[in-house]
Amino acid sequence: MLVSCQKCQAQYNVKDELLQSAPRKLRCVKCGNVWTEKKIGAPEVASINQTSAPAESVAEIKSAKPKSKPQAEKAKADFQFVQKIAPYSKWIALAASMVFILTSAIIFRKEAIAIWPPIAIVYQTAQIPVEILGDGLAFEEITANRIQEEGKLVLFLKGKIVNNSGEALMIPPFVQAVSISPDKKPIEKWQFKAPSQMIAPGQVVEFQSLLKDVNGFANNLVLRFTTGEKKDAQTASAGRASPEGSVETH
Known part of the structure; x- marks a missing residue:
């Protein structure tokens, strides 16, 4: 039987046998709220919040499985993925930095040569076209x-x-x-x-x-x-x- 917490709306599957003989007090494992779930087939009974009820009189639904499990499993999988790539993160960052530096050096080679003219020989050695001195x-x-x-x-x-x-x-x-x-x-x-x-x-x-x-x-x-x-x-x-x-x- 599917029951819902009156406070946080978390849903649980409860065995029918627990509610066939008499109403039962249930405790939500998510928020701690306690309420009375009516007997199966009995008229509607108003739920009450009895957070101070004795522990032995309350059926705590630990075996119930919240619907949020898929999200928890996804978070766990994401964490495991991060753990796997963590050892390589420094190398990835270094490679990204090198790509950025090389790309900038090519795009802004005209400005680089204007600041330090001898660097032009580096571009020529790498067979990268450079601005001719005084071109224009x-x-x-x-x-x-x-x-x-x-x-x-x-x-x-x-x-x-x-x-x-x-x-x-x-x-x-x-x-x-x-x-x-x-x-x-x-x-x-x-x-x-x-x-x-x-x-x-x-x-x-x-x-x-x-x-x-x-x-x-x-x-x-x-x-x-x-x-x-x-x-x-x-x-x-x-x-x-x-x-x-x-x-x-x-």
Whole structure:
């Protein structure tokens, strides 16, 4: 027979024999409520709360099975699953962290190179395309003139850097000037500090440099951006060269 607790509505299956001879006092194992369950076939009897009734006069339904058992079994199964994966949780967290770091390094490689240019060689070694140093910028209106200064021949170089891209760009820290021979071989080179600043789309920034010892310089110069490193990892990548400008000296 199915009976319900008058207080918490928990339901229990009670053997019919317990209620065939006379009404019985039952105690809910869930909330402790005590009530009188009527005899089978007898008229309705009002239930009463007798929590102070003697223990020997009460039939406690310990053998009854609440309907909440499936939830308890599910909770137990979930706990056992957590116990099984707990030893591997550190490795799972470590793997997730590594994936996050690598993904961020690839997505934000342009920003990483801007902060620390030498890291570009790491991307190149891993065959991950990197932003070309100065990509989107161009040299324009370059002039190079030999002039006398304090009885010595010096080279006065000036020109403009223009942003041809559709976004603001940071001008690389240095410009390298390379003296080129008639057979296209480099002879001498020097570098000077560029007007390092953020340049808006279409904006033009002027630069200039003065080189004192130019006796060994040929008439042709090639300009390119550089990070200032001895081994510049960003001068070329995937067959593309850093933006260049050329000029004849006079």
